Amino acid sequence: MKRISSLLPVLAAACLISVSALAAKPEPAASQAEVEARLMRVMADSRARDSAAAAGKRAAFLCVHCHGEQGVSPLDYVPNLASQNPVYLLAQIDKFGDGRRNDEFMSGLVKVLKPEDRFNMAVFYASQPVIPRPSKDKRLESDGARHYARACVGCHGAQARGTKEVARLAGQQPVYVKNALNGYRQATGLRADPRMTGVAKRLSPAEINALAAYLSTLP
Template sequence: MRNALVGAVLAMAVVGGSPVRGADIAAGKEKAELCVGCHGEGGISQMENIPSLAAQPDLFIQWQLVFFRAGTRKNEQMQPIVEQLNNDDIRNLGAYYASLPPKAPKPDDNPDLSTKGAQAAVGRRCASCHMDTFAGTKAVARVAGQREEYLVKALREYKSGARSGGAMAAMADVAFPLSEEEIEALAHYLAHL
């Protein structure tokens, strides 16, 4: 409860602080140099289980950084980095990553698995939050073109409850009933969009 309250207060400071200042994409690009080692040049990750950040919605990036900074989302590698970020840094990083083009889709090497994934996406109503194109919106992640193994990891974490709290509660409800086959099919389908 305390972490949720701290996260909400910090989020309000980021999103609703006064006076409201516009984001500085150039400053975000400069600050993103801290992120390149894991999340890749131009926000396109080359590392297993590390998400690509290019074309993620601005508010999604901001909220995730706030969750990491508040400790409501935990990651040993992220913690020391986000502790250095102030509210302007978070706002600028969100704008920078949102301004980048998404990763080009790879050819689908298993269209049958993608068909099963598309069916699972419809059955689980994934588009109701992630949009019809799965490009995300506002504080909802872009999952189209995301790294396949990262999507599998994230869905497993939501299913097990390892990733929870705040705005992520809806994903835990959606992921809990997923079978391992559905998780793999969804991840494959979304990664190849």
């Protein structure tokens, strides 16, 4: 309950915005490929990127409470968004919006965001630096590194920075990584992706623990 009551101001603000969003003129819909191409163009052009990121930071006032001022989360079950791949970020926001991914808070919140806000937020968060955790347990981390090299590197990349569609894992919150892997593994329906389900099903709890510890230390 503590989690819910501390969020009342956030939820109230979201309601106000959803009322004003109803009154706003609908934006012309762009195809996903067009949005993606525009996102890559803006990320590559420092002036366009700075201006989109500034607008994204303003729109992200609703997100600060959980995801932190600059996308480094103060809560261990909330993912860092800093340095995450922008196309992946935008895709996840859209998934919460249309029900392909579900979370008690995210699902309601993102419905009130206009397409332009979603776009600018993806640019803002993708442009922020991630803060890796200092190493704590060398043995656990080297186990994690071994499992990563065996089972994950092919899709998430040697530095765990992902690609356009594959999530960046480097520097991610360890509790969130564990929850995400268990979610895929247990097929709870909150989140499903055929590329992750098979891999996650083959991991033991000890392997998940080691992977989460290792990934959180990566820059």
